[in-house]
Amino acid sequence: GQIYIISSGINAEYGGFCLLFCKMRLLALTLLLFVCVFAGKKRRKPRNEAADDILPGCELTDGFDCEKQNLKRCKGSSNIKALRKYCFIMRGHDTLMEELQDIFDGEVKSRKTRMIEALETGYVSQATVKEAASCSIGGGTIMTFDNYTHTLTAGPCTYALTLDRSISNLVVYGVFESYKGGKYANRLKEVAIYVDKTSLVLGEDFDINYQGIGYGAPARINQNMVVWRDDHYVYAEAEAHGAILRWDPAGQLKISVDERFSGDVMGLCGMFNGDSTSDGEHNTLKHAHGKDGMSTHDFGKAWALSGCYHEPSDRVAERERNCDEHLLARLCSVTHAAPGLAECLRDKEIGKRYQAECLRNLCLCDEIDSCMYAETLRISNECYDRIGKKITNENLRTYLDKEEIQYFLPRDHQEVPTEEIGPDNLESNHGEPYAYQDFVAAASCYAYGHSHIQTFDGVSYQTDAHGCSYPLALRSGIQDFAVYGTFQAEQATGELASHLTYVSFFDIKNKVRVQLGQGLEVNYEGRSVPLPYNREFVSIWHNALENQIYIYDHDVGVEVRWDGESSVRIRLDDRYHGKTKGLCGTFNNDPKDEINLLKDTKLTPSTYQIMVQEWKLPSCGFNANLYRDPALCLPSMEDYTKCRQALTDVKFSFCVTDLPAIHFIERCEKDLCRCEDDEECKCEIVSAYAQMCEDAIGSSLNWRSADFCPRNMCLFDNNGCKHNCTPPGVCSCEPGFTLGADGKSCLVEIDAFN
Secondary structure, eight states: OOOOOOOTTOOHHHHHHHHHHHHHHHHHHHHHHHHHHHHHHHHSOOOOOOGGGSOTTOOOOTTOOOOHHHHHHTTTSTTHHHHHHHHHHHHHHHHHHHHHHHHHHTOOOOOOOOOEEEOOTTOOOOOOOOOSEEEEEETTEEEOTTSOEEEOOSOSOEEEEEEETTSSSOEEEEEEEOSTTOSSOOEEEEEEEEETTEEEEEOSSSEEEETTEEEESSEEETTTEEEEEOSSOEEEEEGGGTEEEEEETTTEEEEEEOGGGTTOEESTTOOOSSOOSHHHHOOOSTTTTOOTTOOHHHHHHHTBOTTOOOOOHHHHHHHHHTSOHHHHHHHHHHHHTSTTOGGGGOSHHHHHHHHHHHHHHHHTOSOHHHHHHHHHHHHHHHHHHHHOOOOOHHHHHHHHTSHHHHTTSOSSGGGOOOSOOOSOOSOSSSOOOGGGGGOOOOEEEEEETTTEEEOTTSOEEEOOOOSSEEEEEEETTTEEEEEEEEEEESSTTOOSOEEEEEEEEEETTTTEEEEEOSTTOEEETTEEOOSSEEOSSEEEEEETTTTEEEEEETTTTEEEEEOSSSOEEEEEOGGGTTOEESTTOOOSSOGGGOOOOSSOOSSOOSSHHHHHHHHSOTTOOOOGGGOOOGGGOOOOHHHHHHHHHHHTSGGGTTTTTTSOTHHHHHHHHHHHHHOSOHHHHHHHHHHHHHHHHHHHHTSOOOOOBTTBSOOOGGGTGGGGOSSEEETTTEEEOOTTEEEOTTSSOEEEOOGGGO
16 A cells, blocks of 8 residues: 655655565565575484484483583484483482482481371371272282282392382382391382472381471371371372372382373383283383393392392392292292181182292292291282282281291291102002002092092082992093992981092903902902002002002002092093093093093083983982982081181191182081081091192191091001090990000909009
């Protein structure tokens, strides 16, 4: 448009000329600016990460010095942004480490006073953090946010457990100590927590250390953290920051975080990235997104404060090679048998994981008793998280202090025995044949209690057997061997439970029959024989230490062990793999096809109980119509209590890992429900459990006592009594005789010298 200039002596035409000149000048300036900007962009170096554009000495590698002169020298390097970010994190980390070291050294710097507010006693948090992942630390074992488990093999030191990548929202460090001045981190002693510039330390009691001063819980700190406690734990909650920490002052920690930390954390608790492999979890400050091929030992050392001693990895490996795994496995089983832990170990896979972790922790421990306590605490805390059951620390400590357990503990690392504790060797006087030493069992089947079976492939079921004889195991086609069991019902009607009373072994190949009855009753080819008794293929002997009778046929590769009362074990060598039938199953490593019949048919029984009745001998005259379904008998709480107390006795603490008692408790209470004599039925299950445990651990258990399932020694050669024997083995004499000083012989009463 027109521009009118109001001035004397200047007309409208001159005004139009000025306007044109201004427009042209503005256009020229715009073009000049565009050229300059474009030229500047052309001259600017592209910020890609190509290796050719990284200046010498500016590579982001271990040992990179973040001093200012280095960054200035690298200003023209293509990776300058990555260097600046790395150095920013490192400066924050170094400051944090110095502050943390001062806290643990007791040198508290002057800080700006922050607000701590005491809360009302009995305070219970209402925090609503939605847990997306958790990390658990107990003993030397850490389970990461992604459920990857690793054991600290580094030395006692302070370690970074978890920290967000900005090192500002959540940072948790733990102080690990060793026992007896050892060289490995065995126990978490203290925890330092940093949340948005608020720091505190939780230690071995329920108090809070904030800025070097002790405070009692509950308390609110700086409006961004609440610390409170119950009877078992101290809780530090930062709801606004999505984190809750649960601290057991005995040395167990759980860190729970919400989804905002996914992929944004590092440290020994892993990276919360969904990758539970070692490559997915092992990380360092310089490899914040993981380092492939990093060993667990180096992973631990990477997050330790400076100045700590760590054993070289080859020394760690040597220590682990020299550990007595047999003894430590038994001690780990003891930890798993602590009161109340049976319900936490119902899952076999979880039990195996605990066992492996426990073995490594005890191996690197110089005070076994303390590390066993840490293991019980670790399982107890995880049990609380999984099924909501809390077992008090005092009960766990009291259990481990029992004399039956303390007796087996080595005094320190140097005194751990190196010899293996195993069963008696075969060069004994019990009558085992020399060939028995070469027998290698490939599978075992057990029949015990009131008609319980554990098959060659490990399946357990109740047969509901009647008072009849059944084939326990035989080779398909009725070749080589067969083992039959004869059950007896407690009542003629069969309403109550039945148990084994006779075991018959047939060597079909060599036409030999051996029958075992109550006590030392042994019949070979229709004749009663003394023990030991040996023939060309078959050997029979009595192991007096175990009070067990053995049959071994080296020609057909079968062993039968009978306790003289109600439990039998049948073992086979590997020639019978996939070739057996009977109540003991098919021995093919497939637990899904244990239901079988003598002849293969298109229709198979739908239950084990139907199968069992199909296997009974035709001569069995039992009237099935009189039989009452065992499922109709509901165990009482009294039955359960009797069984639980017996099967979780401290004498069986060495069994729990290899043979959890929980399933035997269930079988025991079912038996008691249908038994006339509860004590006898209970002890039959307990005896079978002890025998199977001894087989599993390779050691004998001295579990019987005068007031705990005493053995009926009257069944075994009358317990040496010359006249009468009353269970469990008390000798007495006929009228006119008195009991001798040995408690077994009987002397004629003669009054002449009285």
